[in-house]
Amino acid sequence: MTPASYYFTLDKPTLTNSGSDKVSLTVTVLNGLNNPMSGVPVSVSPDTGVYTPLATSTGADGSxxxxxxxxxxxxxxxxxATITVNGVAKVVTIPVVGSQISVTPVPATPAPGALVTLNIKAGDALGTGIATQITLSGVAGLSSTSITTDISGNATATFTAPAATGSYTVTAQGLGVSSSKIVQVVVAGAGAIANATGPVSAASLSSNVAEVDFNTSGSSVNRAALTAKFLTTGSTPIANMRVRFELVAPTLGNGEVISTGDAIVYTNASGEAIADYIPGTRSSPVNGVTVRACYALTDAAIAGGACPSSVITTLTVKGRPLDISIGDDNLLSKGLGNISYIRLLLVQIVDSASQPVPGVQVSVSADITHFGKGSYVDGSGTYQVTGDVPPTIANTYTNTFSTTAMSSLVGGRVWCLNEDINRNGSKDVGEDINANGLLEPKKSEIAISFESGNKTDANGQLLLRVTYPQNVATWIAYTVKVTAGVEGSEGRTEKAYITNALEGDVENGSFRTPPYGYNRCIDPN
Incomplete structure (x- = not known):
């Protein structure tokens, strides 16, 4: 039977240009009795955009x-999009919406002959920047009438304010839309822009992103778009609100700026003033950047750096790779009851420019990798272990560690792998290598904690405290692991140590008696 008719439906009338948005198009084919027909080929050809079919012919329901x-x-x-069924074509039109262009003049009220910078931003429905061509018109002397925004949607142009005072309109066109901004050329102190009309019933400052990548030196591509919005009674937008965007101390420095500098920006008819936060070369802790929008109804109220009222927002500058080092010295101290030893370790965190990163939260752990068996000294009376790495630690990674080697006064002590292979604290099948009914060594032989809090100080540093009882000194090999991160960037490092002893305890310290026995790793003593 030949198809007699068909119709189409859309799940929504428009398509936003965010990039992830889609419109579902359904075509239903009917026969002469208005019953659905299966197996009928359907083609859809859009003049722009992309059509992705779920099938190329109708199913049992005719669609x-x-x-x-x-x-x-x-x-x-x-x-x-042209739909064709059995040679019959129909066209469905789907509007693409969401493009937006903003024009911010700095200064907003230039004096005659002053240089004016136009900050242009092109974005999609979500405010994400778009690299595109923008045409500028409306005033004479533009540095360029055709500019291209960068991957963040930003571009600038300049012109010299006309000699005659008055209102001049700058228009930016691109992405199928246009935006105009009035530039008031005034004599200093003339107050050409009318005061804003209050009262302010709602004020807010928002960013189009919560996180923004750092910039490399000399670059300003990565930005966060800031929007200050003001409403009066009845949720009516307030035009001409005077706004100054500021960074709140402590700042990151290293080149971070607000695109409008310390200039006053005036809200548009939608009650919005915009600017960009441009990160420098340094990352931040989570919500480590605070931006403030100071505002007032009149020029006088906000002049001279005054901030009569304000709203704030926070941001995270992410993506700066972190590098971590663990430092130590040759000093030990005694702990509680003079029975334990304490070793302090320094953690230092820098970014890829070797600049210290403060306020980074750090996680630490200590993993016992080996324990020793045998005599404290060899046949000549010499302490057998030197340095911070067990002699056979490399074998840990080749799975060839010997469990049958025998310690001797000539050959020295042997090193055995931690019996808790999966580090779960439970004695699982095959883990009690020496068959003494226990897992050796115990997790509690080593304790690690923060000496100065778990966040780096202004110099990107913090101290760790490693504590262990005297009787296991020289008999345990352990690895300190440090993980640290800011949003979007993480660093890790580790360093191996042996539980050293104080020189003053060498003659009669409790560690002279082997805590884990004298024989092979597979022997219980």
Whole structure:
């Protein structure tokens, strides 16, 4: 039977240009009795964008569906998709919306002959920057009438304010939309822009992203778009609100700036003032950047750096690789009851520019890798172990560690692997190598803690405390592991040690008696 008719439906009328948005298109084919027909080929050909079919012919219910997306073009436009069934074509039009262009003049009220910088930003429905061509018009002397925004959607142009005072309109066109901004050329102190009208019933400052990547030296590509919005009674936008964006101390430094500097920005008809936070070359802790928008209804109220009212938002500068080092000295001290030893370790964290990273939260652990058996000294009366690494630690990673080697006064002590192979603290099958009914060594032989809190100080440093009883000194090999991170960046390092003893205890210290026995790793003593 030949198809008699078909119809199509969309799950929504428009398609935003965020890149991830899709419109579901469903085509239903009917026969002469208005019953659905299966197995009928259906083709859909959009003039722009992408159509992804779920099938190429109708199913048992007579329908076939697919998704229409924008592809790589974020321009506001109409996507015209031609549907063809049995030689009969129909066109469905799907509008693409969401492009936005903003123009921010700095200064907003230049004096005649002053240089004006136009900050242009192009974005999609989510405020994500778009690299595109923008055409500028409206004033004479523009440094360029055609500019290209970078991957963050930003570009700048300049012009010299006309000699005559008055209102001049700058228009930016691109992405299928246009945006205009009035630049008031005034004589200093003339107050050409009308005061804003309050009262302010709602004020907010937001960023289009919670996290932004750091910039490399000399770059300003990575940015966070800031929007200060003001409403009065009845949720009516307040135009001409005077706004100054500021970084709140302590700042990161290293080149971070607000795109509008310390200039006053005036809200538009939507009650919004915009600027960009531009990170420098340094990352931050989570929510480690605070931006403030100072605002007032009049120029006088906000002049001279005054901040009569403000709203804030926080950001995280992420992506700066962290590098961690563990440092030590040759000093030990005694702990509780003079029975334990204490060793302090220094953790230092820097970024890829070797700059200290303060306020980073650190996680630490100590893993006992080996324990020793045999005599404290060899046949000549010499202490057998030197340095911070067991002589056979490399065998740990080749699975060839000997469990049958025998200690001797000539050959020295032997090193045995931690019997708790999976480190779960439970005696599992095959783990009690020496068959003494216990897992050796005990986790509690080594304790590690923070000496000065778990966050790095202003110099990117903190101290760790390692504690162990005197009787296991020289008999345990352990690895200190440090993990640290800010949002989006993490560093790890580890360093191996042996539980050293104080020189003053060498003659009669309790560690002279082997705590784990004299014989092979597979022997209970």
């Amino acid at each position: 076939v569906s697919g998704a229409v997306s924008i592809g790589s073009d974020k321009t506001n436009r109409n996507i015209n």
